[in-house]
Amino acid sequence: MVATRKINSALAPNPRITEQKEITSSPVGDFIQETLALTKRLFIQLQRRPSTLIAGVIQPFMWLVLFGALFSKAPQGLFGNDLSYAKFLAPGVIVFTAFSGALNAGLPVMFDREFGFLNRLLVAPLASRYSIVAASTIYIIALSFIQTAVIVAASAFLGAGLPGIAGLSAIALIVFLIVLGVTAISLGLAFALPGHIELIAVIFVTNLPLLFASTALAPLNFMAEWLQVVASLNPLTYAIEPIRYLYLHGDWAINSIVMSTPWLNINFGIVILILLAFDALVLLAIQPLLRRRFA
Amino acid sequence: MAVAVLIEHLQKSYGDVCALKDISFTVNQGEIFGLLGPNGAGKTTTIRCLCTLAKPDGGKIEVGGISAIANPKAVRNRLGYVAQEVAIDKVLTGQELLELQAALYHLPAKVRKSRIAQLVEVLGLTDYINKKTGTYSGGIRKRLDLAAGLLHQPEVLVLDEPTVGLDIESRMVLWNFLGELKQAGTTVLITSHYLEEIDALADRLAIIDQGVVIDEGKPSELKDKIGGDRVTLRIREFTPQEEAEQAQNILQSLPFVEQVIINTAQGNSLNLIVKSEANTLSQIEQSLNGINLPTFSLAQSRPSLDDVYLAATGRTLMDAEIAAASTRDTKKEKKQQMK
Structure with a gap:
């Protein structure tokens, strides 16, 4: 090239900076920096393409209105003494909406894989590639909270009533726990399955069946024996029942019996422990899937 | 370094x-x-x-x-x-x-x-x-x-x-x-x-x-390592096969010519590898005149990287491209890379 060209220092390598960075960098600080940057990207996407959020708010609203109307002439007292179906339904819709959102968490990651954007992240010296998983999880949880808030407000308007501050916090905790576990499953699948077609297929066959095999739309004692057993093993049930209890009882406590499975009665504290165990189990189970990709 | x-x-x-x-x-x-x-x-x-x-x-x-x-x-x-x-x-x-x-x-x-x-x-x-x-x-x-x-x-x-x-x-x-x-x-x-x-x-x-x-x-x-010069000869813009073969025979007998290939993809033009000597082009033209064949174009050049590739693999880069394009399953490769 032309020998007389002025050397542009902006284009010069700087090995000293790299070495300096390697000595002084803190892994935790780096992890936070990259996680925040990746989360920011997801929120910019949401802000510029808000259709998923709009649909995600309209859909549960339609569940509330349509299912409410479907059972509005059910014999009085069928769901319990002076209990309206709207009040019964709200917790089911809250959990189901959070669950659907979390189940889709893997899709953006899958598209990043397919379009090669993930490679951009994988060639970068990330403190830990779990920052990619962390960013998606933070994003999905924030989204679920927005949806939950809208459903709680809408169902209050439709006559379901409104739990107190402690009750709302408990709802937030339960939504957090179920979303964490399901998001982890979805992200694990996004790395394990070959492409988005397969991921969408899995989402399709799990989404509605898990709704119907839970107590979202009808109580356990409405169901066939075998379905009672299935519903009692379904993590969604363990999120729905305590929230429903909160909606129906102003005076709840850790040891309140919130659900009666065919084999035992479970109180509030145990439900939370079961959800925690579900999360721990899932996070452990996806380790090999992520490690294969992240090693 | x-x-x-x-x-x-x-x-x-x-x-x-x-x-x-x-x-x-x-x-x-x-x-x-x-x-x-x-x-x-x-x-x-x-x-x-x-x-x-x-x-x-x-x-x-x-x-x-x-x-x-x-x-x-x-x-x-x-x-x-x-x-x-x-x-x-x-x-x-x-x-x-x-x-x-x-x-x-x-x-x-x-x-x-x-x-x-x-x-x-x-x-x-x-x-x-x-x-x-x-x-x-x-x-x-x-x-x-x-x-x-x-x-x-x-x-x-x-x-x-x-x-x-x-x-x-x-x-x-x-x-x-x-x-x-x-x-x-x-x-x-x-x-x-x-x-x-x-x-x-x-x-x-x-x-x-x-x-x-x-x-x-x-x-x-x-x-430099593969040596020699390259000559590209077109007898006509589109040369009939028999004329190209005639020319190939006569040119192969010249002492400084090492190899003559008929390039069918380029309208039967002739690609020659010759020793780097003076007057090669005029001698080629004379030989063609001797059997009453015209020259449409005649050019001499140093070997290119394509010739390096050709010498090592027996095919041109272009041929390799075409062969690869017909046998490759790019979709499958992309899937493999995603794993």
Whole structure:
């Protein structure tokens, strides 16, 4: 090239900076920096393409209105003494909406894989590639909270009533726990399955069946024996029942019996422990899937 | 001269497809090194192993003396990577993408803004940087990706087929830019299946074919090594087969002619390898006159990199491209790479 060209220092390598960075960098600080940057990207996407959020708010609203109307002439007292179906339904819709959102968490990651954007992240010296998983999880949880808030407000308007501050916090905790576990499953699948077609297929066959095999739309004692057993093993049930209890009882406590499975009665504290165990189990189970990709 | 990138006996298979059989080459600090070969030769797989996107089955990869297999993070810190297909998030603006990239390379907040501004200016992106990347043309996308790859001031910049799909003007801009980059001291490793590109840019190159390095050296060295001159002869614009064969017979008997090939793809033109002597062209013309054949065009040239490739593999780069295009399942390969 032309020998007389002025050397542009902006284009010069700087090995000293790299070495300096390697000595002084803190892994935790780096992890936070990259996680925040990746989360920011997801929120910019949401802000510029808000259709998923709009649909995600309209859909549960339609569940509330349509299912409410479907059972509005059910014999009085069928769901319990002076209990309206709207009040019964709200917790089911809250959990189901959070669950659907979390189940889709893997899709953006899958598209990043397919379009090669993930490679951009994988060639970068990330403190830990779990920052990619962390960013998606933070994003999905924030989204679920927005949806939950809208459903709680809408169902209050439709006559379901409104739990107190402690009750709302408990709802937030339960939504957090179920979303964490399901998001982890979805992200694990996004790395394990070959492409988005397969991921969408899995989402399709799990989404509605898990709704119907839970107590979202009808109580356990409405169901066939075998379905009672299935519903009692379904993590969604363990999120729905305590929230429903909160909606129906102003005076709840850790040891309140919130659900009666065919084999035992479970109180509030145990439900939370079961959800925690579900999360721990899932996070452990996806380790090999992520490690294969992240090693 | 210090070694920037060392690759030794690199091997990699995807399932039962052997992508890399035995790849070895060294890139010296401060040079532009070209990796030349037809599509499917193993260039991208080599780059994927170097950039820690794929784990090799065997062999050694070092960047500045650091093993990419034992210490991938240190190597990621030292490499800038510009992929063949620029993957950008269409919803983000260029500025937002660069800020994300800066955070992924842990640039301190203090230098982030100024570093981005510097590269935006150098790469002439000022007018585009606050627009969404989805509106960018191919050339602008490539420039944004170059900025992203250079943010952390890497010692080595790796570009995989950087000019595929670019218009001629963008290609020239890129070539000039790579020259500037070299001038400033950054080592550049570039893959290409365009002969002219590697010939024009690279200080040294390796030719790879079917997962093996055929030859490595300076372009001039490789060309001199195979020796002789090349003559291209057209008897008519489109020569009948029998006339071409007639000419082939008579020319093969000339003492300075080493080989005569009829190129059917080019209207039965004749490709000759001749000893570098004086008057070869006039003697060829005389022989043709002797059997009453005209000359439409006659040209002599030094061997090109294509001739180097031809001598080593028995086929031209173009033929290899065509053969590869018909047997390759690019969709399947993409799936393999996603794993």
